[in-house]
């Protein structure tokens with residue numbers, strides 16, 4: 001735990017269907033780089049019937065727990081997944097702001113997600129609640145709208161999220177692994193191996209539960 005007076009909390013949302021090393025390696029590097037007190041992985045809500053074959057909410061959460069067990073700073077936060085309707089990031093961040101009024105909140109997203117940020121519910125409100133860190137992802141490019149937003153916020157607040165309470169946007173380069181959950185599901189459906197794409201314990205669980213076949 002740091003001796004800073006202000007807590008620094010990272011939030012990383014996704015479907016995590018399943019969690020893979022493309023999420024985990026960046027997560028570890030982000031904890032270290034931003035000296036986070038902790039990074040919360042927030043699996044999102046997904047209607048039970050959508051996009052089969054996929055894992056249930058309980059299975060996605062279980063895999064996240066298996067994957068993060070060895071690293072105390074990675075916390076699985078299932079508040080969105082367990083709600084009976086989809087929740088907007090804006091609402092979730094408002095909740096965090098109420099829970100941690102003084103903390104620096106950093107919301108992480110991959111470059112692919114940031115490129116569609118203009119379509120997010122109340123994106124301007126999101127920037128009033130938290131800072132954003134955009135993580136590079138292989139093959140993803142920055143949309144013109146997002147590049148423009150990045151430039152505007154940098155002009156106002158600089159290009160570091162450190163010591164800014166909300167609204168700053170920073171790009172961060174991490175070890176890039178061209179792994180996607182979609183590709184993992186396709187491999188399993190095709191009877192192929194997913195060895196070394198997910199943690200061993202997650203792989204064993206997928207086999208045991210006969211997921212994604």
Ligand code: ATP
Pocket residue numbers: 013014015016017021022023026108109110111112113135136137138176177178179180181182183
């Ligand atoms: P899917 O293929 O099912 O869309 P995904 O692998 O993209 O899944 P998500 O759960 O949708 O995983 O991603 C959650 C977050 O992690 C998003 O912000 C996404 O941009 C980011 N992310 C996912 N995979 C990577 C990767 N390989 N490198 C960097 N960021 C990633």
